[in-house]
Amino acid sequence: MISPTHTLLALAALSKQGDRTRNFTIFTGSLIPDLAIYLWAPYQSIVNGVSGEEMWRVLYFEAPMQNLIAWFNSIPIYALLAVIGFTARGTTWGRLFLFFALAALIHMATDLPVHAEDAYRHFWPLSDWRFFSPLSYWDENHHASWVSKIDVALAFGSIAILWQRFARRWCRNTLKFVAGSYIVWLAAPFILS
DSSP states (O other), X not given: OOHHHHHHHHHHHHOOTTOHHHHHHHHHHHHGGGHHHHHHHHIIIIISOOOHHHHHHTGGGSXXXXXXXXXXXXXXXHHHHHHHHHHTTTSHHHHHHHHHHHHHHHHHHHHGGGOSTTOOOTTTTTOXXXXXXXXXXXXXXXXXXXXXXXXXXXXXXXXXXXXXXXXXXXXXXXXXXXXXXXXXXXXXXXXXX
């Protein structure tokens, strides 16, 4: 799935009206599994001058990047954080740990079934095993066109939930912008062809 969908799902599942700290923590937790990629790709492109082809077909699959991805996408690490947070849920930091970890786990639960040849080591450091899914969120050889339709459906379902939950103007304007971005994403292949 694409990162905005992970965030929308986590916010739809866990956010609470009027609790900005909790909601920001969920937002952050939903994005953290992709943080390594967000930092690595611009660095490779801008600083090192690496082409997109070399970046995504070679460097991405080499040990340094795969190890970094394993750290940021480790179900055992976030499960441990969730247990710590649940144990200390009577404290502010405990609740924030819990929601941060749950948001990251939602991200990983929706990533696991849509990574084919680029599967992550989601159970690291306990195991280097990877689930090579028959589905991919980006690779047409692994049904990406169908996966993207499910991705968009989940995004719009989450937007509908969040629309009902948050009535503030800035929230609704943000949701309109995000919905518009998904519409443009859907329309792009037709416009560009």
